Amino acid sequence: MQISGKVALVTGGISGIGQGFVEALLAGGAKVSIVDFNEEAGRATEKDLAEKYGSSNVIFCPCNVTSQEQFEEAFRRTRGVLGGPDIVVNNAGVGGETDDKWESVIDINLKGTLRGTRLALKYMSEAGGGSGGVIVNMASMAGVNPNPFAPVYGASKAGIIHATRSLAISPDVQKSGIRLNVMCPAFVDTPMFRNMASGDASQTSSSDQMAVKAFVDHIGVMSVDEVAAAFLDLVKDETRSGIILRCAKKTGIQYSTLSVQDV
Numbered sequence: 527m528q529i530s531g532k533v534a535l536v537t538g539g540i541s542g543i544g545q546g547f548v549e550a551l552l553a554g555g556a557k558v559s560i561v562d563f564n565e566e567a568g569r570a571t572e573k574d575l576a577e578k579y580g581s582s583n584v585i586f587c588p589c590n591v592t593s594q595e596q597f598e599e600a601f602r603r604t605r606g607v608l609g610g611p612d613i614v615v616n617n618a619g620v621g622g623e624t625d626d627k628w629e630s631v632i633d634i635n636l637k638g639t640l641r642g643t644r645l646a647l648k649y650m651s652e653a654g655g656g657s658g659g660v661i662v663n664m665a666s667m668a669g670v671n672p673n674p675f676a677p678v679y680g681a682s683k684a685g686i687i688h689a690t691r692s693l694a695i696s697p698d699v700q701k702s703g704i705r706l707n708v709m710c711p712a713f714v715d716t717p718m719f720r721n722m723a724s725g726d727a728s729q730t731s732s733s734d735q736m737a738v739k740a741f742v743d744h745i746g747v748m749s750v751d752e753v754a755a756a757f758l759d760l761v762k763d764e765t766r767s768g769i770i771l772r773c774a775k776k777t778g779i780q781y782s783t784l785s786v787q788d789v
C-alpha cells in the first residue's frame with residue numbers, strides 16, 4: 527500500500543510509540559487522525575504537526591478508547607474531515623497490576639483494541655462505506671512469552687495477538703480487502719518505559735524490580751524510530767497479513783504467521 531494520500535487513525539498517538547507512528551505516516555504523505563484521551567497534549571500536538579505538515583493533513587480527536595460512543599465519534603469525525611480511514615492503528619495501552627488498576631489494563635489494552643478493531647472492520651468494509659485497508663494492533667512480547675512481573679498486562683496482550691490473528695484468517699475479512707497484523711515489541715524507550723525504569727510506577731517488590739532490570743539489560747531497549755520503521759513495512763507491504771511481528775534490540779525483527787491448519 528502506498529502511504530501517500532491515505533488516511534490513518536492512530537490511538538495513543540500523542541506519546542511514545544504512537545507519536546513515532548504518527549510522524550512516520552505524516553512524513554510519508556498520509557493524513558493522520560490522532561486519537562487520545564489526553565486532550566491538552568492532543569491539542570498542542572495537533573497545532574505543532576499542523577504547522578509542520580499542513581492543517582489539512584492532521585486532526586486530533588479526544589477519545590477514551592474504553593468508550594464505544596467516543597471511539598465511534600472519532601471514526602465518524604476522521605471520515606468526515608479527512609476521509610477513510612485506510613490505516614487503523616490500535617496502539618493506546620497502559621501497564622499496572624495493582625488491585626485498583628488491573629481491570630483497567632484489560633479495559634484499555636484488550637477491550638479498547640477489540641473495540642477499535644471492530645470499528646475499523648466496519649468503516650473499512652464496503653458495507654460501511656470503506657474500501658479495505660490495514661489494521662495494525664499493538665501487543666507486546668509480554669503477550670507471547672510468560673513473565674512473572676506483569677501477568678495481567680501479558681494476558682491483555684495475548685488476547686490482542688489471538689484476536690488479531692484469528693480475524694486475519696477470516697474469509698469474510700479477507701474478502702473485504704482488509705489486512706490485520708500485530709506488533710509485539712520488547713522494551714521500547716518511551717515515557718511509559720522510562721516511568722517504569724525509574725521505579726516511579728513500580729508495583730513490584732525490590733527483588734522483582736532487580737529481575738526486571740536484569741531482563742531489560744539482557745534483551746535491550748529499542749528506539750521508537752526502529753519500531754516505526756518495522757510498522758511502516760507492515761503497512762506498505764501488501765503481502766504482510768496475519769503477521770505477528772516480534773522485535774527486540776538484541777534479536778532484531780522477526781516475522782511469523784500461523785494458519786488454521788497449524789496444530
Ligand SMILES: NC(=O)C1=CN([C@@H]2O[C@H](COP(=O)(O)OP(=O)(O)OC[C@H]3O[C@@H](n4cnc5c(N)ncnc54)[C@H](O)[C@@H]3O)[C@@H](O)[C@H]2O)C=CC1
Nearest residue numbers: 538541542543562563590591617618619666713714716718
Ligand atoms: N514502551 C514499551 O516498552 C512497550 C510498549 N508497548 C505497547 O505500546 C503501546 C504504546 O506504549 P508507549 O508508547 O510506551 O506508552 P506511552 O505511555 O508513551 O503512550 C501511550 C499513549 O496512549 C494514550 N492512552 C492511554 N490510555 C488511553 C485511553 N484509555 N484512551 C485513549 N488513549 C489512551 C496515552 O495518553 C498516551 O498518549 C502500548 O499499548 C504499550 O503496551 C509494547 C511493548 C513495549
Ligand SMILES: CCCCCC(=O)/C=C/[C@H]1[C@H](O)CC(=O)[C@@H]1CCCCCCC(=O)O
Nearest residue numbers: 621666668673675676712718719722728729
Ligand atoms: C516483561 C516483558 C515486557 C515486554 C515488553 C513490554 O511490553 C514492556 C512494557 C512495559 C513498558 O516498558 C513500561 C510498562 O509499564 C510495561 C509493562 C511492564 C511490566 C513489568 C513491570 C515491572 C514493574 O512494575 O516494575
